[in-house]
Amino acid sequence: MLRYVLFSMLALFLSSCSDSLQQPETKSAEAATATIALPKGDIAIGVVWNQVWNSENDELFFEGAELAREEINQQGGVLGRMIKTIPTHDLGTESSLGAIQVARKLADTPNLVAVIGHSTSSSAIPASITYEHRGVVFISPSSTQVELTNHNFQYVFRTIPDNREQGARMADYAHEKNYKTFAVLYASDTNSEQVASIFIEESAAEHQASFLYNKMFPENTKDFNYMLSEILAVLDKDPSQKLDAIFFSGLSEQGGVFIQQARRMGVLVPVIGSDGLDSQALWKLSREQAAGTVVPTVFLDTSSNKQHDLFREAFVKRFGKRPGTWAALAYDAIRLLAHAIKEGESIVPFDIATALRYMPKPWPGVTGCHRFSRTGDVTGKKIFIQEMGKNGKFFPLPGQDNPNTCS
Secondary structure (H helix, E strand, O other): OOOOOHHHHHHHHHHHHHHHHOOOOOOOHHHHHHHOOOOOOOEEEEEEEEOOOOOHHHHHHHHHHHHHHHHHHHOOOEOOEOEEEEEEEEOOOOOOHHHHHHHHHHHOOOOEEEEEEOOOHHHHHHHHHHHHHHOOEEEEOOOOOHHHHOOOOOOEEEOOOOHHHHHHHHHHHHHHOOOOEEEEEEEOOHHHHHHHHHHHHHHHHHHOOEEEEEEEEOOOOOOOHHHHHHHHHHHHHOOOOOOOEEEEEOOHHHHHHHHHHHHHOOOOOOEEEOHHHOOOHHHHHHHHHHOOOEEEEOOOOOOOOHHHHHHHHHHHHHHOOOOHHHHHHHHHHHHHHHHHHHHHOOOOHHHHHHHHHOOOOOEEEOOEEEOEOOOOOEOOOOOEEEEEOOOOOEEEOOOOOOOOOOO
């Protein structure tokens, strides 16, 4: 059984990072809020995504942010100023150095008030330390690792439910499908391990599920045959054993390869996964074999309410393709920042962070309702369940309400 021991590891990491960053991060949050007057010029917002992926997700995230920027500026900007986005890549790996360097460079940008992005928790968490020290609002639309918001930071927020919610939601779905016995595979990064651990704990404790196999695989592996062979060996050894489903926690680039190899070896049970599989890369790598794969999401591309329709139509008109989850999350993050600036009547980062944390009512975005806890976690945002169809498109499973308003 996996053990949930990440907090102490992160505390050590934060301590070492704090020491290493102390010299360059001499500008405290209080100093930043006092000195950033932004008397004129555009409002700068950094947009950071993962250079390593270099895939469709990369383009979609930047395009979602760009569409939001264009719409806001076409409407006159916010508080009489135009929004300027600064697209930037980081490495998005377990090595925090690239993320910290990117964060430092962005924090030195004149008139920078906020940053959205850093596609993985392994880059978002170390970068968040720099943004907090420099007094820059940081919104992560993709970091689900619980440690991102465990430190009472003033400037750090996330707009996606964390791994506790995601793991529990997928455990509930599996129970609804009457899946009782699982194999669990997860990538060697701490985020993938964490969501797999929570899925196992929730499934066992709440639904009395059992696990005949669970194993970590190297983060960039392209060969799952040995693990599939081990699963088949377990089943061959005890013919009474039944495998109901496989839970896969990792990126879609890995998931697509895994599904292709599993089907080739005759492992035909359903695959359910973490939100890392929420990408068209899954289809590109395994084609029709990916049909039936079930993943969580906060954005239903096929929803038909007014807000979704307007966003989808605008995105298709501007970029010639459908948006997808990461475009929607980036779009919401930029518009949410503009809302906070307007509501707080200020472009000072401290005031923006205060407006976000103490919004009198939820802000409705295309990915759901946004209201934040005191720790900066989004609260009450729905996690939907979607399935990959035979046409290569995700579709929502029936019975899921996606209202157009927030209460």
